Amino acid sequence: MVRLRLAPELITESWLNTDTEPSLSSLQGSVVIIYAFQMLCRGCVEHSIPQAKRLHQLFTGKPAQVLGLHSVFEHHAAMSNVSLTAFLHEYEVKFPVAVDRPAVQGSIPQTMQCYQLQGTPTLLLIDRQGYLRRQSFGLLDDIQLGAEVMSLLLEDQPEHPFAATDSGRGCKPAAD
Amino acid sequence: MVRLRLAPELITESWLNTDTEPSLSSLQGSVVIIYAFQMLCRGCVEHSIPQAKRLHQLFTGKPAQVLGLHSVFEHHAAMSNVSLTAFLHEYEVKFPVAVDRPAVQGSIPQTMQCYQLQGTPTLLLIDRQGYLRRQSFGLLDDIQLGAEVMSLLLEDQPEHPFAATDSGRGCKPAAD
Amino acid sequence: MVRLRLAPELITESWLNTDTEPSLSSLQGSVVIIYAFQMLCRGCVEHSIPQAKRLHQLFTGKPAQVLGLHSVFEHHAAMSNVSLTAFLHEYEVKFPVAVDRPAVQGSIPQTMQCYQLQGTPTLLLIDRQGYLRRQSFGLLDDIQLGAEVMSLLLEDQPEHPFAATDSGRGCKPAAD
Amino acid sequence: MVRLRLAPELITESWLNTDTEPSLSSLQGSVVIIYAFQMLCRGCVEHSIPQAKRLHQLFTGKPAQVLGLHSVFEHHAAMSNVSLTAFLHEYEVKFPVAVDRPAVQGSIPQTMQCYQLQGTPTLLLIDRQGYLRRQSFGLLDDIQLGAEVMSLLLEDQPEHPFAATDSGRGCKPAAD
Numbered sequence: 181m182v183r184l185r186l187a188p189e190l191i192t193e194s195w196l197n198t199d200t201e202p203s204l205s206s207l208q209g210s211v212v213i214i215y216a217f218q219m220l221c222r223g224c225v226e227h228s229i230p231q232a233k234r235l236h237q238l239f240t241g242k243p244a245q246v247l248g249l250h251s252v253f254e255h256h257a258a259m260s261n262v263s264l265t266a267f268l269h270e271y272e273v274k275f276p277v278a279v280d281r282p283a284v285q286g287s288i289p290q291t292m293q294c295y296q297l298q299g300t301p302t303l304l305l306i307d308r309q310g311y312l313r314r315q316s317f318g319l320l321d322d323i324q325l326g327a328e329v330m331s332l333l334l335e336d337q338p339e340h341p342f343a344a345t346d347s348g349r350g351c352k353p354a355a356d
Numbered sequence: 357m358v359r360l361r362l363a364p365e366l367i368t369e370s371w372l373n374t375d376t377e378p379s380l381s382s383l384q385g386s387v388v389i390i391y392a393f394q395m396l397c398r399g400c401v402e403h404s405i406p407q408a409k410r411l412h413q414l415f416t417g418k419p420a421q422v423l424g425l426h427s428v429f430e431h432h433a434a435m436s437n438v439s440l441t442a443f444l445h446e447y448e449v450k451f452p453v454a455v456d457r458p459a460v461q462g463s464i465p466q467t468m469q470c471y472q473l474q475g476t477p478t479l480l481l482i483d484r485q486g487y488l489r490r491q492s493f494g495l496l497d498d499i500q501l502g503a504e505v506m507s508l509l510l511e512d513q514p515e516h517p518f519a520a521t522d523s524g525r526g527c528k529p530a531a532d
Numbered sequence: 533m534v535r536l537r538l539a540p541e542l543i544t545e546s547w548l549n550t551d552t553e554p555s556l557s558s559l560q561g562s563v564v565i566i567y568a569f570q571m572l573c574r575g576c577v578e579h580s581i582p583q584a585k586r587l588h589q590l591f592t593g594k595p596a597q598v599l600g601l602h603s604v605f606e607h608h609a610a611m612s613n614v615s616l617t618a619f620l621h622e623y624e625v626k627f628p629v630a631v632d633r634p635a636v637q638g639s640i641p642q643t644m645q646c647y648q649l650q651g652t653p654t655l656l657l658i659d660r661q662g663y664l665r666r667q668s669f670g671l672l673d674d675i676q677l678g679a680e681v682m683s684l685l686l687e688d689q690p691e692h693p694f695a696a697t698d699s700g701r702g703c704k705p706a707a708d
Numbered sequence: 709m710v711r712l713r714l715a716p717e718l719i720t721e722s723w724l725n726t727d728t729e730p731s732l733s734s735l736q737g738s739v740v741i742i743y744a745f746q747m748l749c750r751g752c753v754e755h756s757i758p759q760a761k762r763l764h765q766l767f768t769g770k771p772a773q774v775l776g777l778h779s780v781f782e783h784h785a786a787m788s789n790v791s792l793t794a795f796l797h798e799y800e801v802k803f804p805v806a807v808d809r810p811a812v813q814g815s816i817p818q819t820m821q822c823y824q825l826q827g828t829p830t831l832l833l834i835d836r837q838g839y840l841r842r843q844s845f846g847l848l849d850d851i852q853l854g855a856e857v858m859s860l861l862l863e864d865q866p867e868h869p870f871a872a873t874d875s876g877r878g879c880k881p882a883a884d
Contacts, residue, residue, distance in 0.1 A: 220791075220798045225753065231499075238499050258794030263748075266786030270748045323414050326502025334510050396615075396622045401577065434618030439572075442610030446572045590851050675759075675766050678854025686862050
């Protein structure tokens, strides 16, 4: 038996491509697809960002939201917000992108720690009730991804039978 | 208002890659995905056949069936069954492939006529009740295709409200 | 020390895409690039034929000649001349293509035997004096190929110092 | 009649991937292939950098030198040297890369101005005597590139008949 858990809130430093800073709570009711990436990660640039853009375009108008999460865990100075902003412009990324909040100590940013991400790219799929349904490091086939997102879109929304009742939203930002 | 119609039965000359010759009636209950192709059509070889193979692999074990339909309307002598058999072997196509029955007169085979296919490749999506839900000439994006097939897989199966009641299965084979 | 040998004449059954049937002797003075292929060989269709077409286009007007050699050693009935003709049409192959003459006995056609080709695709590069300078099974990088062809084009044409003096053109067609 | 001109010296701020800072003068005798790029230029990342890497690998051991030239003319703060260093590491670029010296005024760096580059990517081919033989904005086919580089490698090296005698190396760095 798999115990579902609510997807922990993103712990962010800032947002790009959006005026309102979305939270997972505020997106409840929508399927949320999060691409954790780094702008200098080749697999991200070659596969995940283009896939995210296709997904964003195809599910426009549906209760589904594509988000980027810039989780920098190496070459921090090389991937500052000014560089990320130019990257998103040049690669024509239009969906909101969160900047993962740096750790108080160490190189792994806080959302990355909270979700125990193995690296980038990682895909997170969150259902309309807010439960984390997929977390996978690496690349995912387009057909399978389309099928999974559609499956989550069409889910009835009763209480999940196996959902944890007390997990809340998980992680908390580190005290500065 | 769109009036759905039951997908006409395939009018076949023979089948490859299968011992039992499937009919759309016998596949009722499954989503049926049909790729009409020609073995010497470049768009088919480069895009549609590889996509069909991915789909076949990803939906194994689901009530979904990928079928090929070899609808030859040009270069007939060049794409005989012996050539098609070798093609399917070399391109590692494992799903059943129907050979569209040649016309009694003219170059357009009978299923192609019945469905009024514009050319190859054409994709047909048939829902679990047997209704034709998509017929599109050309190429379809993988994410969208995955989403559509999943959507059909998850459909409840009451009577379609707009279904034609008297259409039956449409076309009939030509009298020889 | 490598002893160069004159490239054996192609032993052909017929030619497509040409009114005059070229021989290697008649092409002396030009660099000759031969792609041995089968129309149902995937590596040939996906890589070698497109590469041959690029090469044919780029070296138009130079003393260089791209030739196809259809060396069928399996699925013979599937790759007859009528099928090959349609294939060349659909894939927009414009350069001359020789059909390798079938063996009197066995499945390996005669030019393939003579050159001891390991399979398809195989690339043959013949210099302007008629010597065989490369015979390689599999795929070759575009940059390297461009460099090699150009190198052969620019060669001075004295007698090759290591050329065999008595090899003649090698193989002979089998007596029927 | 085309008057050849000596390729102007690169006006650089710094070099990466090299201990000795090459100059075009010091490379005389070698074919020099320069890729002007920006690390956030998509065409550069997707096509030119991979092509430059293939070229660098294929011509190792020949009198040919691949160089990068990071000519930033937009998003300057986003493509600082710390970002470029990480980019070269992640994309496994091993050949020397010059950083084009920023303008004293305006956004176009000095080598870019001197060569009147139209944008990135731009390819420069310099022959073994130091003459600029190709300057092309955009993408170049691999076969053609391989052929051109080989052609320059094989050139005899008398004085070019049409070479300018008084052009020197052209541009000078701006006075700071």
